[in-house]
Amino acid sequence: MQRRQILDAHKLSIILQRLALEIAENHGHFQNTAIIGLQPRGIIVARRLYQKLKEITGNENIKFGELDSTFYRDDFRRGSSPLVPNSIKLDFIVEDKKVILIDDVLYTGRSVRSALNALADFGRPLKTELLVLIDRVHNRELPIEPNYVGEKIDTRAHDKVEVLWKENGAKDEVWIITKN
Amino acid sequence: MEGLSTRHLLGIKDLKEQDIQLIFETSDNFKQIINRSIKKVPSLRDVTIANIFFENSTRTRISFELAEKRLSADIVNFSASSSSVSKGETLIDTVNNILAMKVDMVVMRHPAPGACIFLAKNVKSQIINAGDGTHEHPTQALLDAYSIREKLGGLAGKKILIVGDILHSRVALSNILCLKKLGAEVKVCGPPTLIPKFISTLGATVEYDLKKALAWCDVANMLRIQHERQDFKYFPSLREYSMQYGLTLDVLKAIGKEIVIMHPGPINRGVEITSEVADSGQAIILEQVENGVAVRMAVLYLLAAQVES
DSSP states (O other), X not given: OEEEEEEOHHHHHHHHHHHHHHHHHHHTTOSSEEEEEEXXXXXXXHHHHHHHHHHHHOOTTOEEEEEXXXXXXXXXXXXXXXXXXXXXXXXXXXXXXXXXXXXEEESSSHHHHHHHHHHHTTOOXXXXXXXXXEEEEXXXXXXXXXXXXXXXXXXXXXXXXXXXXXXXXXXXXXXXXXXX | OOXXXXXXXXXXXXXXXXXHHHHHXXXXXXXXXXXXXXOOOOTTTTOXXXXXXXXXXXXXXXXXXXXXXXXXXXXXXXXXXXXXXXGTOOHHHHHHHHHHTTOOEEEEEESSTTHHHHHHHHSSSEEXXXXXXXXXXXXXXXXXXXXXXXXXXXXXXXXXXXXXXXXXXXXXXXXXXXXXXXXXXXXXXSOGGGSOTTGGGGTOEEESOHHHHHHHOSEEEEOOOOGGGOSSOSSSOHHHHHHHHOBOHHHHHHTOSOOEEEOOSOOOBTTTBOHHHHTSTTBOHHHHHHHHHHHHHHHHHHXXXXXXX
């Protein structure tokens, strides 16, 4: 087992700032755009970006939600234990809004697929975009590509990418864990 | 996280406290889902469930059916009156014939206590008990406890009173088992003839005076007299029962504190509870019904994780 650091706190904060500016460039003052973090691990990225976007745009009323797609996943009954759901915090309808889905790591694309299905139960968005902090390229099992990427990395299927956050009592860091 | 420790839901007796907590936490998620405009998720779209009812039911049956539909399961319904059971087929044969048509789970209500346990031992499918005679009604107990948790914030240390026909009630037995596992205090109240002799071995205390019992409790669960299961007269008349053990507005006012009123249904208005009380703000009877769908969705979801795909 080998651990290799990909991003440290400094690099991570620059990337988050860049991502926030990129989406602000495309979405102006967020009059009709909602930020939705994907449970469980996309939530912290989404919250950080949400704070930055409030500062950048001066808009205190940006729509923000947290979406769980456990009940829409395609691997239910294929593992040994049941999939445990997380809470959904989405107090608005996404009908005719632009939505930016936010997750930490994009790997096979299956959880994004389930999130798109879960999102459809809250209305028909005008447009849906995907932002990911880490894109594990060459590992996709579905035709899903992100609109905004923090860092692209090339990994093998049995590698693990670990994203750590201050909010969870660690330092802001991204590691790749390789099995020999 | 681990799943449920059982493969079937035959009774509360087989559940551990953490099983019940897992069911409650999962129910919270499903309650959110059934309260939005699109009330359906695709989790169980490749699971087929048979609802086999050998006894009448309105609430439980509709509740299970809605729970299954909202999880996108395929369902078949079966009631004994319109089936080959009346032609002399045995329970195991009936169920095995249904299972041969590739059914994964069975929800069963049956008048014989232990029918679900018997079935679980003799057929391959997963069994969910929707009430077996005077034995257990686990999903009712779960939804009752869930409703109390929602209303009072928790079960530990809460004082729960169960009033009525304790002797013939599967709701009472499952409720006592469930509430004790969650750390609540339980008292039963009713005419001595309708209180089982060894009820204290379950950890429940007995009080024959309704007013004293009500003054003690935080929650009163009023049960119906189960005429269909009574083989002889246990009390002189319904009028006398209702005068002694019926919950009226006057009795409720006299205890001088606000308690939560529950009823598993069907209500016999004017017997165990008057209309004024049943329709009052203290009653959470319809909340119980709503929670029933969420709790049953949670039970089906967690058990379905163990269906072989």
